[in-house]
Amino acid sequence: MPSKPVSHIAYHRTSSDSQSIESQRQALAHGRTFDREFSDEGVSGGVPAAQRPGFAKLLAYVREGDTVYVYAVDRLGRDALDVQATVRSLLERGVSVEVHGLGLIGKGVGELILAVLAQVADMERNRINERTSAGRAVARASLEATGKTHRGKDSLGRPQAADPTEVLAWKRANNASIKQTADRFQVSVTSVKRYMAARP
Secondary structure (H helix, E strand, C coil), X not given: CCCCCCCEEEEEECCCCCCCCHHHHHHHHCCCCCCXXXXXXXXXXXXXXXXXXXXHHHHHHCCCCCEEEECCHHHHCCCHHHHHHHHHHHHHCCCEEEECCCEEECCCHHHHHHXXXXXXXXXXXXXXXHHHHHXXXXXXXXXXXXXCCCCXXXXXXXXXXXXXXXXXXXXXXXXXXXXXXXXXXXXXXXXXXXXXXXXX
């Protein structure tokens, strides 16, 4: 017998603080309400599920009879093996898992389908990494040869969202909080903290 009423539980994850879980929340809700929601915002998909703070809290909370809802397969683990281990652990505890667009995952065939999808997600992630590495190598070679990347940029990587000197000067002049500063320059709280750490 479950030790508490059966719960419908949502789990959301984003890779960066600039992303929002709201789209995942709306997609999962779709006319249903959740008893609890757990999330990991700004947590890389490369972190094993059980080591993510939000997911770890979910694991401590769920009981037999509960159902966990996620937006996509890759929310359940770092790679195909981690996804399979996570789902198997939940199923063995009597916890159901539902993936948006895929439905309830059960033992046997459901686990097999999930394993295949997780493997496909792994392959796609690897292809993206390979393309990124190849593009970075071309950009680096062009930068060394011409002083510009093949896309005409002055340096590798993304341009900064804002000028750190200007951001910190405004923060000091206005005695503003990190959140106020982030809102003023439309950057993430993490970016402001990074600017502060780099320029004490």
